[in-house]
Amino acid sequence: MKTVLITGVSKGIGRALMQKFLDxxxxxxxxxxxxxxxxxxxxxxxxxxxxxSSQSIAACADSVISTGKKIDILINNAGILADEDETTVVVDKLRRTLDVNLIGPVDFTERLVSSIVSGGHIINISSTAGSLELAGKGESHFPLHYPCYKISKAGVNMYTRTLALRLKKDDITxxxxxxxxxKTDMGGEEADITPEEAADGIYSIAVSKPETGGFWFRGERLPW
Ligand SMILES: NC(=O)c1ccc[n+]([C@@H]2O[C@H](COP(=O)([O-])OP(=O)(O)OC[C@H]3O[C@@H](n4cnc5c(N)ncnc54)[C@H](OP(=O)(O)O)[C@@H]3O)[C@@H](O)[C@H]2O)c1
Incomplete structure (x- = not known):
């Protein structure tokens, strides 16, 4: 039986992912x-x-490792949108956002890399909001908003790239x-798709073996 580890399964996309993988x-x-x-x-x-919290991350990783289960798929899904309506960077919000969206997932992943099977897949849930190429080009509904969130997801994308290069020898994508x-607490009611539709798209990528180090939406490659 295959094992998936998903962060943030209490609600939103994570909850739908949990249900999809159970099904x-x-x-x-x-x-x-x-x-x-x-x-x-x-x-x-x-x-x-x-x-x-680095303490919480260490304790959680230890608990996962102590189950003795190897992980086939790790999905770093949990995240926050701390920016509100401001278009300037509020430094306290930036620190909090980087802690939760970037440094936390990196710390968590690094502690668990040795528990991931050869042939496994690490998925970092990012966003087109983190694409340098798309920023300010009109594709975004909010070109000037969420600077802290955008900075965090750009960092996540670079982590994907650097980790992909490092783990290629171990056959981990x-x-x-x-x-x-x-449509979640983060995305709001106006959003385009349901959490279940988002989870279906993520599941398809997770169980496929795409070229490592890519940035994906459904089967489509996104620009960094
Ligand atoms: N919704 C969108 O339109 C959209 C678009 C692009 C990307 N994304 C990304 O998709 C992912 C999921 O977003 P969502 O829309 O499902 O958001 P959501 O409904 O707000 O859910 C966020 C999840 O993150 C967890 N979380 C929050 N703070 C945490 C912390 N300090 N430590 C650990 N977990 C924490 C929450 O856990 P608790 O409830 O247990 O606190 C919750 O499960 C995020 O990475 C987000 O950036 C979302």
């Missing part, structure tokens, strides 16, 4: 921060994780994936 027969390890996630399935285990503009 597809995976063993699912999920993490929750403030949300309460009942272990509703015999193939589901939930771990506490605060990506802003590393991808950045844009889920689509999704």
């Amino acid at each position: 597809e027969g995976f063993d699912v390890m999920g993490t929750a921060y403030s949300g309460d996630v009942p272990e509703i399935h015999e193939r589901l285990s939930i771990f506490d994780l605060d990506l802003a 590393v991808s950045s994936v844009h889920p689509g503009w999704t």
